[in-house]
Amino acid sequence: MKYNFDEIIKRDNTRSVKYDLRIPLFGEQNVIPMWVADMDFATPSFILDDVKEQLSSAVMGYPIRDSGFENALKSWLEKRHSISIHHSWVKFSPGIVSALVVLIEAFTKKGDGILIQPPVYHPFIEVPLKHERRLILNPLKLENDKYCIDFEDFENKITESSMFILCNPHNPVGRSWTRDEMQKMAELCAKHDVLLVSDEIHSDLIFVPFKHESVLSLPKIQNLRQVTCFSPSKTFNLAGFFTSAVVIADPKMRQNYSETIQKWHMNSGNIFSQTSFVSAYEKGEEWLNQLLSYLSVNLDFTRDYLKQNIPNIKLIEPQATYLLWLDFRNLGMDDKTLRDFIIRKAGLGLSDGFTFGDGGSGFMRMNIACPKSVVETALKQLSEAIKAIREND
Numbered sequence: 216m217k218y219n220f221d222e223i224i225k226r227d228n229t230r231s232v233k234y235d236l237r238i239p240l241f242g243e244q245n246v247i248p249m250w251v252a253d254m255d256f257a258t259p260s261f262i263l264d265d266v267k268e269q270l271s272s273a274v275m276g277y278p279i280r281d282s283g284f285e286n287a288l289k290s291w292l293e294k295r296h297s298i299s300i301h302h303s304w305v306k307f308s309p310g311i312v313s314a315l316v317v318l319i320e321a322f323t324k325k326g327d328g329i330l331i332q333p334p335v336y337h338p339f340i341e342v343p344l345k346h347e348r349r350l351i352l353n354p355l356k357l358e359n360d361k362y363c364i365d366f367e368d369f370e371n372k373i374t375e376s377s378m379f380i381l382c383n384p385h386n387p388v389g390r391s392w393t394r395d396e397m398q399k400m401a402e403l404c405a406k407h408d409v410l411l412v413s414d415e416i417h418s419d420l421i422f423v424p425f426k427h428e429s430v431l432s433l434p435k436i437q438n439l440r441q442v443t444c445f446s447p448s449k450t451f452n453l454a455g456f457f458t459s460a461v462v463i464a465d466p467k468m469r470q471n472y473s474e475t476i477q478k479w480h481m482n483s484g485n486i487f488s489q490t491s492f493v494s495a496y497e498k499g500e501e502w503l504n505q506l507l508s509y510l511s512v513n514l515d516f517t518r519d520y521l522k523q524n525i526p527n528i529k530l531i532e533p534q535a536t537y538l539l540w541l542d543f544r545n546l547g548m549d550d551k552t553l554r555d556f557i558i559r560k561a562g563l564g565l566s567d568g569f570t571f572g573d574g575g576s577g578f579m580r581m582n583i584a585c586p587k588s589v590v591e592t593a594l595k596q597l598s599e600a601i602k603a604i605r606e607n608d
């Protein structure tokens with residue numbers, strides 16, 4: 216491997232959310248942080264070199280964004296996912312959650328229903344509520360250890376909704392939705408005139424043999440209104456640059472988005488946002504291929520370790536993302552007891568399943584985008600903590 220994903224990088228006292236919020240979040244400084252979706256791998260050096268070059272221009276005045284930004288995403292989508300778009304469809308957003316805020320304000324009004332599929336990335340729950348929209352829930356079904364969509368319920372619920380926010384691939388359950396599932400959801404949105412917002416931030420992080428199926432790769436669906444969100448932030452570990460994009464094919468909708476984001480003065484981006492975005496998408500393919508190989512080794516290790524040593528914790532097999540959804544329900548603990556156990560006995564900082572809404576209770580989300588040695592230590596700590604419960608029974 217050309218890139219070193221084994222290196223342990225000290226992140227304490229770097230003003231990192233993942234490391235430096237451990238006391239307020241977990242009450243313990245020493246938990247291994249495997250919660251928020253940022254990776255412990257170095258942001259690729261080719262990106263940092265381009266950012267350093269930008270820094271060398273000495274004056275950090277207001278930047279502009281040029282067509283290089285749009286073209287970088289267009290080319291990436293073409294070569295990585297065989298998705299064809301026009302560069303003018305690409306619009307900036309600092310982050311994907313900020314894009315959701317803008318989209319909700321631009322395309323819905325107070326009191327409107329917004330459909331989501333819990334358990335799901337928690338801002339999908341919080342953002343609509345903070346903006347005084349109603350949440351409409353189409354909970355995912357867990358059948359034979361695999362999550363799937365309850366289409367009967369989807370069709371009922373969509374009639375009460377103005378917007379559907381799809382997590383594609385899905386955080387935290389790790390599903391990469393199939394062409395068939397995507398097609399069905401999109402057709403129902405079109406039939407009921409519901410705006411489909413597809414958050415595809417994890418779309419580059421897909422395990423073999425799965426394939427990302429974007430809303431943008433579906434055959435044309437009459438009357439479908441849709442927006443798709445992308446970012447290099449998860450893929451290349453550069454969330455701190457706050458640089459993302461939304462793709463909107465319809466000119467009127469694009470205009471509405473642009474006017475809304477400008478209304479709140481969120482459209483500028485910092486001086487590194489274009490530099491890091493373009494660098495990632497233009498130079499990142501080989502790095503990403505190696506990252507995906509490394510992540511699949513961590514995944515294989517975790518699956519085998521759980522099977523052999525902690526069979527009562529079930530891994531929901533991920534098809535995408537570096538976030539593992541672990542089923543702890545066999546331990547018979549309530550959420551508070553489970554949280555305390557994970558922090559104080561296993562020494563881990565994981566994401567509590569219940570924060571992802573309906574269906575999350577009894578689960579934990581674990582981020583394995585870290586050196587394999589860290590995954591090994593974490594699982595050993597977990598196994599020993601479980602053994603200790605059995606010995607005390």
Ligand SMILES: Cc1ncc(COP(=O)(O)O)c(C=O)c1O
Nearest residue numbers: 252310311312313336386414416
């Ligand atoms: C599905 C999903 N959307 C959005 C985000 C966050 O995006 P941003 O930091 O660009 O707001 C995350 C982060 O974990 C995520 O998992």
